[in-house]
Each structure stands twice: as C-alpha cells, then as structure tokens.
Amino acid sequence: MKLLYKTTRDFLLVTIIIMTIAGVGIYLLLKKEVKDEMNEQLVFQTELAIKQMQKGKPASDPFISITPTTNSLSLKPVYKDTVIFDQVQQENEDYHYLEIVKEINGQHYHIKAMTTYVGWGEYYKTIFYLLLAAIILLAGSGVLINYFSNKKIWKPFCQNLEQLKNYSVSTSTPLQLYDSPITEFKELQAALKDLTERSHREYMALREFTENASHEIQTPLGIIQSKLDRLSQLEVTEEMARYIVQAKSGVERLSKMNKNLLLLAKLDNQIFEDKQTVDLQEVLEQHLYLMEDLFAAKNIEIKTHINKETIIANLYLCDVLISNLFSNVLRYTEQGGHAGILLQSGQLIISNSGNPLDFPSDQLFNRFKKSNNAVQSNGLGLAIVQQICMVSGWNIHYHYLDHTHVFSVHF
Template structure:
C-alpha cells in the first residue's frame, strides 16, 4: 500500500472515530444554549410583569396576547425561579412539542406573587436531525478534500521521493556512475538523499577496488602460469628418465587445473559484478545445437549415446557468452559423470532445459553441489566450480536450476523465467528435485 493511501486511511479513521464524540458535545452545547437563551427571555418577561405590579399598574396590558399568569401565593419558596422543560403531544396540531415553563416569585407590598410564562422550544431530535444532515455534508467534504489534497501531496511533495526511488532502481555498480538524486526542499528527504549518496559512493568505491584487485590478480597469475607451462614443455623435450617424465606430467596437470580454477573464479567475479547484463534475446536453441555439435567428437570417443530433443524457436534473454558457458558446464558434467557406454538425454523446450545421464550416486549432499569447490565423487578432472557457475548464471538471468538423482540418473533441470520458490524440494513429473535458490553469493 502506498504511503499516501495509508495517510488518507489514517486521517479518515481519526475523523470517523472523533466525529461521534464531537457530535454529542455539540448537541449538548446547542441544546443548553437554546434553553438558557429561552429561560433568559422568559425571565425578562416575568421581571417586566413584576415591575408593573410594583408600580401599581395593571399588568393585563403587557399580559395581553402573551401566555402569562399572575397569582398570589402564601409563602416565598426557597428558589425564586423555577424552570420546567418537557415534551408532549399536541392533539390540536397533531405533533410532538417541546415546552419551556418559567415561574418567578416576587414579594410586592408584603404579598408574594408567582408570575408564570412559557414558550415552545426546538426539540432535541430536531437538533440531532439537523446535526446529522450537516454531518453528512461535513464527512463528504472532508473525504473529498482529503482524497484530492492527498493526491496533490503525492504528486508534488512526494515527487522528489519517487524520483529518488527511480534513481536507486536504475543504479548499478557495473555502470561505474555515481548515483544522481533529485533536489528537494523537504528536510527528511534531504537526509535520506545524503545517506543514499554517501552509501552508494562508498559502495562504488569499494566495488571498483575489489574489481580492480580481482582483475589484476587474475592477470598477474596468468603470466607465471604461462611461464611455468612453457618451461615444463621445454624441460620435457630434454633428456629425462621415466620418473622425471612422470613428475613433469603431474606438474603440467596441476598447472592446467590451476588455469581452469583461475578462469572460473574470474568468471564468477564478473557474474557477481553483473558484467554480463543484456536486454536482447538470443536463440537459445541454436546455441544449444552448436554446442552439442562441437562436443559430439568428445562424446563419441567416450562411447556415449546422445539423445537429442532440442526444440526450435526458443528465444531467451541471456548473454550469448553465458548461454555457451551454461550449456558447456552442464554437458561437460554429463560427460564427466557418465557411465561407460552410457547416454546423455537433452530436452530443450520453451520453458525448461533438462539434461539426464546415468552415473554413480553422489557421495556428498546433493544440495551442496552448487557450492564452490564441491564435487560429486571427487572427480579429478573437475575443479568443483561448474555447478556454482551454472547457479550464478541462472541467478543473474532469473532462471531456476534444480538437481535430482533418481533411478541411477543424474537430472539437471533449468526452468526459464521463474520466480524463486523458497522451498527445499520441488516435484516435477513425479520426480523430486532439490532446489537451489538462485541468489547471488
């Protein structure tokens, strides 16, 4: 829910909560003031009649056409003015009436007179009906005003905040550009922009430092590795015995493995740094067919049967280099961990890529195979980074990669453009897959 909507609902809730109390207070105040005003007016009438009596004037001239009665009483009561407010049904007019009676007592010439008068006043329900009518208009106008003013506040006052959010969404470390935030006159938004500016500047500086270090380290490692490889090749051409040849071969193998590790780690660093972003789609089916065609000689040497079920017209938004690396790692694992004279089953549709091959059950927890330097059956030809790279490629492209082992088959499945499901297992076509959430490490 948007902030302006929350504020609108909060204001309207306060209005509806406070209104009944204010209505009761207003009703009592209005009713009391009406009664006081009428009592004062009637008291003035009785006082006028008493003045005429004191002056020895007949009060009938003043009483004429007024509901006033004057009578002599025995004693003066403790309260010299008595009021009575009551409702009754007027049979002549056929309606309810509310009447205010006022009786004042005066001592004139050693005699006590009771002067009484009355008048009809506004009924309580009439006041309430008027207040309800006014309240309906009040609530309507407040609601309309809050809605309109809320949209104006959202459009003008919160516009800088929305622009800040938009700038943050478009900001990426890979662009190497500082975050540009809009100017604002709101103090809170100024503090927020200042914090975001300092945070992103620091993150960009640290990112560039780490990126430069990883690239320099990878480049510097490649030079001594190339020198070592050349020296060993030259050494192998000299006169050496069998034992020395074996040692040189082991060293060459270790160097080649180190070269693979260096390249894989560099690739993971680039994936983490989002250096393979793309907005264009490629024909993934064509890349898959080319990759299978390139690996066919290696597959035939291993005596592996290839079962190709690659569909056509399958566009995916993925960098072409990453698509090749993804397929190469998955097919390489299928070849590496296959049985002698086994098979590779490749299924590519609009929604997923599935690769199956027979092989020994993994000796480690299948869920840990996506971690770096984790290898199934500790294969010597593997550096333990293949599935980690696959997982990272899936992460940056919003794919979901799953692994299962069932009926002596290794099954890798990549679902395209899937929302990450926060669960440990997924059942697909009767098979249970261990799900690796595509979260960038």
C-alpha cells in the same frame, strides 16, 4: 502501500475521528445549553404566575396549569420531557415542563409549566447532517490538497529513486539527481552522490585488482605448465613421472579455477552487457558435436529433442552456460547411464541419471559446493550457471526424480 497514499489515508481517518468527536461534543454542549435556557424560562414563567395568583388574578399563560393540592409538603422543582399530540398540526410535539408545589395565600398549589421545543432527535439529525457535510467538504478538500501538495513535494524524491534504480556502478556516467527545495531531500541527494561516487571508485579498484590478479596468477601458472611439459619430455624415473603428472593436474585445476573466479567476478560486476540474437539450437548442436566422443567413452545414451529457439543474450555466456551444464552431465552420469536434452517453448531441460545428492539441494548452486565423490571438480560450474541466469534475467530450477537429476532453464 505508497507513502503518498498512506499519508492521505491517515489524514482522512484523523479528520473523520476529530469531526466525529467534535460532533458529539457540540451535541452534548448544545443540549446542556438549551436545557439550561428552557429551565430558566420555565422558572420565570412559574414565578410570574405565582405573583399574579398572589394579587388574586388567575394565571394568563396557557402553558401553565395551577391546581389546588392537599399536599402541604413543598415539591422540589422537577424538570422532564414529554410528548403531546398537536390537534392543529396533527403530529406529536416535544415539550419540556417544570412541576413544583408552592403555597400561595395560605393555599398549596400544584404548578406545572410547559414550553415547546425542537426535539433532541431533531437537534441530533441537524447536527449530524451539518457535520456530515462539513466532513465531506473538509475531508475531500483536505485529501485533494494533501495529495497534490505531497505529490509535488515528493516528485523529486520519486524521480531520484528511479534514477537510483537504473544506476550501475559499472558505468562511467555519474548519477544524475533532481534538485528539491526540501532540506532533508537535499541532504539525501548529497549523501547519495557521495555514496555512488565512492561505490564507483571502489568498483573500479576492485575490477582493476581482479583483472591484474588474474593476469599475474595466470602468467606463473603458464610458466609452471611449460616447465612441467619440458620435464615430461626428459628421461625420468617412474616415480618422478608420477609426480610430474600430479603436478600438471594440480596446475590445470588451479588455472581453471582462476579463470572461473575471474568469470564470476565479471558476472558480479555485470561486464557482459553486449547482447545479440542467439540461435540456441545451433549452440546446443555444436557443443553436442564437440563432446560426442566424451559421452561415447562413458557409454552415455543421449536423447535429444531440440527445436528452433532464438533468444536475445550474450553469446559467450550462452556458450559457458551450456558447456558447464554438459560438463556436469559428463562428470556425474554413471558409466552406461543416460541423459536428455530438451529445447522447446522458451525452456532448456537437461537431465542425467545418477545417484542422489549427498548434500541439501538448496546448496547445489553455492560456490565451491560439490559432491564428496567429485575430487576433480572445483565446485564453481553450477555457481557460474546460476550467475549467468541471474545476469541474463532467466530462471534455473533443479529437482531429482526417478534416479534422474533435472536442470531446467526458463528464458
């Protein structure tokens, strides 16, 4: 839920609760005040009637009834409500009355004084409707004021949030933020500027270090490879030749790992931003042609169903992705096995027969994760494939079914 909607909702709920409590409080207070006022009025009427009776005059108030009683005990004042049918208006009327026994001129009388009033139900309905109208007006106006006021206050924050979402440390353009008169937003803006500037400097330093380190490592590796090639051309013993072959293999693996790590670093830093229209059918067929002899050497049966498919992507990354997937098929398909390549409806499915994984499938795309039987692998090929998919906005999935590994890439 957006912050603006949440604050508006909370304001509305608090307003309704406060107005409801205020309405109940007003109703109870008004009821008490009206009752006290009516009781005072009834007492006044009763005392006036008693004074008239003491002077030998009958009570002139039509709302007071005075009847002789044999009850010599004084009755404490009793206040009650009752309903009497009005013959004139043809409806029930609410009355509040006082009953008391008083001795007047040596004779006990039962006195009952009444007064009409608007019923408590009417009071309740009047207060309810008034408060309901007040709640609607107050809540409606408050919500509108709160919504537009907060929207104006939070506008620079939302704009800066969008700027931050679109910002990349790899770009040389500094982060552009909108100014705000709010002190907290100013502090946040200053902190974000400092953070992005430091992140950009650290990114550039890391990028430069990665490129320099790769170059510095690749140079001595090339020298070692060259010297080993020279040694292999000399007359050496069989044992020395075996050592040279092992050394060359290790250097080749180290050189390949260095290139793969450099590629992963570039992918992490999103250096490959150039995109173009790529014909996947052509790329797949080209790689199949290049690796045809290698598949034939292991007697791997390749079944293909490649349709015309074009995407907007980086051509180099497409080459690397397909090359790594094909290399994975070649490495892990047993002798005389089978593999399949399907390209249609925006997805590429590459499958190959083989034994199940000897580790959890959710670790398949982790860096340096490889099968115990894959001694020559550096465990970076599928990690690069996943990273290319993430950078390009594609999805890659893996599952194992019927003795077959299946990789599906959705473009």
